[in-house]
Amino acid sequence: MSLGGVVRFRAVARSFYSKGAVFNSRKVRDFAQKSAQTPYSTYGATGDPEGARPTPRRPPNKVSVFLFPGQGSQFVGMGRGMLRYRNVKEMFAVAQKVLGYDLLSLCLNGPELDLMKTVHCQPAVFVTSLAAVERLNHENPAAIESCVAAAGFSVGEFAALVFSGAMDFAEALFAVKVRAEAMQKASDQTPSGMLSVVGRAQANYKHACLQAREHCLTLGIENPVCSIANYLFPDGRVIAGHREALDFLQKNSRQLHFVRTRLLPVSGAFHTSLMEPAVEPLRDVLRQLRVRRPEVAVHSNVDGERYGHEGHVRRQLARQLVSPVKWEQTLHEIYERARGLGFPHTYELGPGRQLGATLQKCNMKAFQSYTHVDVALPEDGQGDE
Numbered sequence: 001m002s003l004g005g006v007v008r009f010r011a012v013a014r015s016f017y018s019k020g021a022v023f024n025s026r027k028v029r030d031f032a033q034k035s036a037q038t039p040y041s042t043y044g045a046t047g048d049p050e051g052a053r054p055t056p057r058r059p060p061n062k063v064s065v066f067l068f069p070g071q072g073s074q075f076v077g078m079g080r081g082m083l084r085y086r087n088v089k090e091m092f093a094v095a096q097k098v099l100g101y102d103l104l105s106l107c108l109n110g111p112e113l114d115l116m117k118t119v120h121c122q123p124a125v126f127v128t129s130l131a132a133v134e135r136l137n138h139e140n141p142a143a144i145e146s147c148v149a150a151a152g153f154s155v156g157e158f159a160a161l162v163f164s165g166a167m168d169f170a171e172a173l174f175a176v177k178v179r180a181e182a183m184q185k186a187s188d189q190t191p192s193g194m195l196s197v198v199g200r201a202q203a204n205y206k207h208a209c210l211q212a213r214e215h216c217l218t219l220g221i222e223n224p225v226c227s228i229a230n231y232l233f234p235d236g237r238v239i240a241g242h243r244e245a246l247d248f249l250q251k252n253s254r255q256l257h258f259v260r261t262r263l264l265p266v267s268g269a270f271h272t273s274l275m276e277p278a279v280e281p282l283r284d285v286l287r288q289l290r291v292r293r294p295e296v297a298v299h300s301n302v303d304g305e306r307y308g309h310e311g312h313v314r315r316q317l318a319r320q321l322v323s324p325v326k327w328e329q330t331l332h333e334i335y336e337r338a339r340g341l342g343f344p345h346t347y348e349l350g351p352g353r354q355l356g357a358t359l360q361k362c363n364m365k366a367f368q369s370y371t372h373v374d375v376a377l378p379e380d381g382q383g384d385e
Helices: 003-017 026-033 088-099 103-109 118-139 141-145 156-163 169-189 205-218 243-251 273-288 310-320 327-335 354-362
Strands: 064-068 147-152 192-199 226-233 236-242 258-263 297-299 345-349 370-373
Touching: 064 156, 064 354, 088 103, 088 118, 088 169, 103 118, 118 141, 118 156, 118 169, 118 345, 118 370, 141 147, 147 156, 147 327, 156 169, 156 297, 156 310, 169 273, 192 243, 205 226, 205 236, 205 243, 226 243, 226 327, 226 354, 236 243, 243 258, 273 310, 297 327, 327 354, 345 354, 354 370
Parallel strands: 064 147, 064 345, 147 297, 345 370
Antiparallel strands: 192 236, 192 258, 226 236
16 A cells, blocks of 8 residues: 555544544543543543543443444445445545445345455444444444544454544544455465364364374474464354364364364455465555544554553554454453453443453453443434434
8 A cells, every 4th residue: 555545544544533433433542541540440431541631530331331243243235224324435435435335235235245345344344333323423422432442353443543543434444454454365375264263171172273283293284373363252163264174173173172162254264374474564554544542542453451551552453364263361351350240331332242252251240231222223214304
C-alpha cells in the first residue's frame, strides 16, 4: 500500500466521522477521560498505569465490557435490519469505497461460499460488529458510556480498537482488507487448516502437536507446523498446521485423550508460523495508519494484557498473526477479582454467540450478566432513528 492510498482513505474517514459515528463518539471519549476505575482495574479506562488519577470506583455491576467476535462467526443474512440505526448505512457506503465491492449485499444475500472466504468474511465481521455498537447505542446508550474494557477475537481486535478510539473506521477497515488478503495468500502457499479440539483433563496438547510434527517428518514434509492457535477455555483449544498433522491428530484422537475434534471451515493455519508471509504486509500498512492510545482498555490477543501506547498497538497486531490467540487468558485478565465482588455487564457485539459460549465455560458468574447484540433483525427500518 502506498502512502497516497492511505491519504485517500483518510479523506474518506474524515468525511464519515464528520457525521459523528458512535464508535468514535464524544460519549466514549468523555467517559474515558474520567479514568473511572473498576474493581478489576488499577489504572483506569485508558489502561495507562502512569499518571492515572485516583477517582471514585464505580460499582462493578454499573460498568460494561465489550467482546467482538472473529472469523467464523459470519453468516448469510447478517446486517439485515441494521440500516435503521444511525450511521450504519454510511458505514457500508464507506466499506464499498474501501473494499471495492458491495459488502452489504454480500452479507445479506451471499453467496455463502463467497462470504466464507477469508478476504470477505474478515471485513464483513468487522463492519457488522461495529454496526452492533450502533444498535446498542440506540437501545442502551448507558452501556456505551459505562464501557471500561474491550477485547476482540483475532480480527475482532480491530473492531475493539476502533470502538476505543485508537483507530479510525475507514483506516482500520483498509488494514483488515490488507490483513485478510495477506493471510489468504499465505494460506495458498501450504495445504493447511485448523482443528477445534476438546480434550480430557489428561490431554497434553503441546505434546500432541509434537507427535503430529514428527509424523509429518516421516512423510518427508520439511519444517512441519502444528501448534496451538487458540486457547479458548479449559480443555478447549484450536490446533493449526499442515493438513497431514491435523489428519494425524484426528486419527489418533482417542490415544491423545481428545473427546471431540472438528475441522474448521477456514483456508489456512492462522496464528501459526505459516502466517509469517502475511506479517510484513500488515506491519507496513500499520506503520502508515494513524494509531492512538486506546481511550478504553483494550486487551491484546497475544498476551491478554492491555494495549498501552501507539507503538504497542502496531507491534501486537502484527505479532498476533503468528501468535496463538490467548482468549482464555484474556477473559481471566478481564474478569479476575476478589471473592464477593460483582461482575460487569458483558456485551458480545457482532455475529454469533461463540464468545458468550467461551465466557460461560471460563467464568459462569461473569456469564450471568452476558447479552448478545445481534446483527440480523426482522426487517429494515426507514432512515435514522
